[in-house]
Amino acid sequence: xxxxxxxxxxxxxxxxxxxxxxxxxxxxxxxxxxxxxxxxxxxxxxxxxxxxxxxxxxxxxxxxxxxxxxxxxxxxxxxxxxxxxxxxxxxxxxxxxxxxxxxxxxxxxxxxxxxxxxxxxxxxxxxxxxxxxxxxxxxxxxxxxxxxxxxxxxxxxxxxxxxxxxxxxxxxxxxxxxxxxxxxxxxxxxxxxxxxxxxxxxxxxxxxxxxxxxxxxxxxxxxxxxxxxxxxxxxxxxxxxxxxxxxxxxxxxxxxxxxxxxxxxxxxxxxxxxxxxxxxxxxxxxxxxxxxxxxxxxxxxxxxxxxxxxxxxxxxxxxxxxxxxxxxxxxxxxxxxxxxxxxxxxxxxxxxxxxxxxxxxxxxxxxxxxxxxxxxxxxxxxxxxxx
Numbered sequence: 001x002x003x004x005x006x007x008x009x010x011x012x013x014x015x016x017x018x019x020x021x022x023x024x025x026x027x028x029x030x031x032x033x034x035x036x037x038x039x040x041x042x043x044x045x046x047x048x049x050x051x052x053x054x055x056x057x058x059x060x061x062x063x064x065x066x067x068x069x070x071x072x073x074x075x076x077x078x079x080x081x082x083x084x085x086x087x088x089x090x091x092x093x094x095x096x097x098x099x100x101x102x103x104x105x106x107x108x109x110x111x112x113x114x115x116x117x118x119x120x121x122x123x124x125x126x127x128x129x130x131x132x133x134x135x136x137x138x139x140x141x142x143x144x145x146x147x148x149x150x151x152x153x154x155x156x157x158x159x160x161x162x163x164x165x166x167x168x169x170x171x172x173x174x175x176x177x178x179x180x181x182x183x184x185x186x187x188x189x190x191x192x193x194x195x196x197x198x199x200x201x202x203x204x205x206x207x208x209x210x211x212x213x214x215x216x217x218x219x220x221x222x223x224x225x226x227x228x229x230x231x232x233x234x235x236x237x238x239x240x241x242x243x244x245x246x247x248x249x250x251x252x253x254x255x256x257x258x259x260x261x262x263x264x265x266x267x268x269x270x271x272x273x274x275x276x277x278x279x280x281x282x283x284x285x286x287x288x289x290x291x292x293x294x295x296x297x298x299x300x301x302x303x304x305x306x307x308x309x310x311x312x313x314x315x316x317x318x319x320x321x322x323x324x325x326x327x328x329x330x331x332x333x334x335x336x337x338x339x340x341x342x343x344x345x346x347x348x349x350x351x352x353x354x355x356x357x358x359x360x361x362x363x364x365x366x367x368x369x370x371x372x373x374x375x376x377x378x379x380x381x382x383x384x385x386x387x
Contacts, residue, residue, distance in 0.1 A: 029273045029317040032308040033289055036321040036361070039383040045362070046077070046085060046095060046379035053097035056081060059379040061117050061134070062279040062341035063362035064200055065090060065352045068167035069126030077339070077364065077379050080115045084168065090345040090352075090360075101131075101162055101171040109137045109145070109185035110254035112158050112177045120198040120210055121168075122232060122351055129164040130232045131171055132178060132198040132210060139187050146187030156185050157194030159212055161235050175235030179212055179227060181220060182251040182261035193217040195225065197277045200341070202290070202312065202353050208232055209312055211292070213277040214268060219261060223268025224278055226312055240266035241313065270315035273307055280341035281312070283354040284386055291355070291386065293340040294318060295326050302326045304340045304361065322361070322382075332371040339364045342384070357386055 048058055059077035067073055075085040075093045082101040087093035103116030112135055120132040139146035139154030146154035158180040162171040179195040192215055199211040207228040216222030228246055231237040240248035251264035268274070276296035284291050290309045296318065298305065302325060305318035330336030341362045344355035360381040367376040 029315065032306055032316040032319045034284060034287060034291060034306070034308050034386055035319070036291075036306050036384050036386050038322060038361070039358070039385050042365075042380045042382050044378060045075075045093075045381055048376050048378055051095045053083060053095065054081075055375060057083060058375055058377050059339075059364045060377075061119050061197075061364075062200075062339040063343060063379065064119065064121055064341070065343055066121045066123050066129065066168065067126055067350045068123075068129075070167070072167075074168045076118055076121070077362070078117055080117065082116070082118045082171070090343060098169065100164070100169060103133075103135065104173075107142055109139075109156065112137075112160050112180065113173060114138055116160070118162060118171065120201045122201040122208055123168075124350075126350060127165065127167050129168045129171075131162040131164070132201070133160040133162055133173075134197055135160045137185060139185065145185065148187075152192050153190050154187055155192035156181075156189075157192065157196045157215075159195050159198055174233075176252055176255065177250065178235050178238050179225070179240070179250050180252060181217060182253050182259065182264040183218070184253045189217075191215070197279065199278050199281045199292075200353060201351065202281055202283065204312065206230055211274070211278045211281060214266060220265040221268055224270050224274035225266035226269045227266070241269055243267035269313050270307065270309075273315045273317050276305070279339050282342045282344075282359075285354050285356055291342065293342055293361070295338045295340055297326055297329055302329055304337075304363075324363075327364075327366045327373055330366065330368050330371075330373065333368060336366045336368055336373070337363045338366070355386065359384055359386060
């Protein structure tokens with residue numbers, strides 16, 4: 001019996017209430033309760049050289065999918081010109097060259113509408129589809145705002161929302177920012193900042209949850225921010241974890257008045273564990289545990305890591321599930337990988353937010369040329385077992 005359990009048992013015998021949450025929050029992270037292992041060879045889903053609708057049509061994010069009202073599956077792993085692969089099943093999707101969404105590329109950071117990636121989806125009926133946007137304000141393209149002209153030094157990120165009313169065939173921006181730093185854009189910051197890469201959306205206890213990755217700046221600590229809403233149609237209804245509860249409302253520094261910035265930043269979850277952006281979160285139906293996937297470089301090696309959680313707040317130590325060269329540290333090999341996500345073609349969820357003991361691990365494969373990353377990249381999948 002653990003020390004926490006013994007203390008709580010003693011308290012119960014004395015007729016006292018025992019709250020184990022603080023003890024759990026301080027307990028060292030254990031290994032994941034589940035293991036992921038490959039069960040077959042890599043299969044091509046989208047090949048840039050033969051399937052791209054234009055040269056910029058590349059898989060540039062984690063694979064996401066949903067079923068529309070007619071049972072068609074829409075699979076996204078988009079670039080800034082957002083297109084889907086569509087078909088009667090996850091196994092049978094094909095490239096659709098229709099552009100379903102493109103950011104406004106507006107020069108005003110207060111518009112929160114520059115270059116945009118649709119990165120998370122949720123639909124109840126297959127007709128109305130909500131999407132979270134990874135919105136990059138790319139200041140390097142506006143020398144007046146960021147004279148250095150260096151992408152990483154001028155990049156500020158926010159999460160915004162788009163809506164489709166035709167089953168995912170087209171999307172349009174709605175509302176203000178979902179998550180943004182409470183400071184106005186500063187082109188002289190010298191590093192990227194903001195909230196990045198929303199994971200897929202998870203339904204739990206009447207709320208919709210997603211993990212976004214925060215790059216540290218002033219009062220905002222770096223790490224995985226867990227945010228949730230019970231009104232996805234209202235972009236101001238999202239709340240972030242404050243270390244104890246979901247009380248943090250994000251402030252819009254351009255349109256909100258008289259607020260204290262330190263009160264409008266999140267407290268990251270999974271401290272010391274979720275140190276890399278979480279590219280997908282799914283519920284493992286047999287165990288009731290949530291599984292996060294990450295591409296990371298850790299002392300154990302480079303590759304795909306998983307972590308598990310019973311509640312989306314407390315996370316295990318990541319474990320290396322598959323050794324692979326990671327983009328950004330690719331060396332001079334033939335390929336590097338990133339953006340791992342788990343999808344189960346038999347998932348009963350319209351939004352593919354759960355998996356069984358078998359699933360597919362989707363990855364973007366970067367085809368390395370002269371030791372450099374180029375536009376040539378493919379979307380692949382590998383069958384995996386979760387036990």
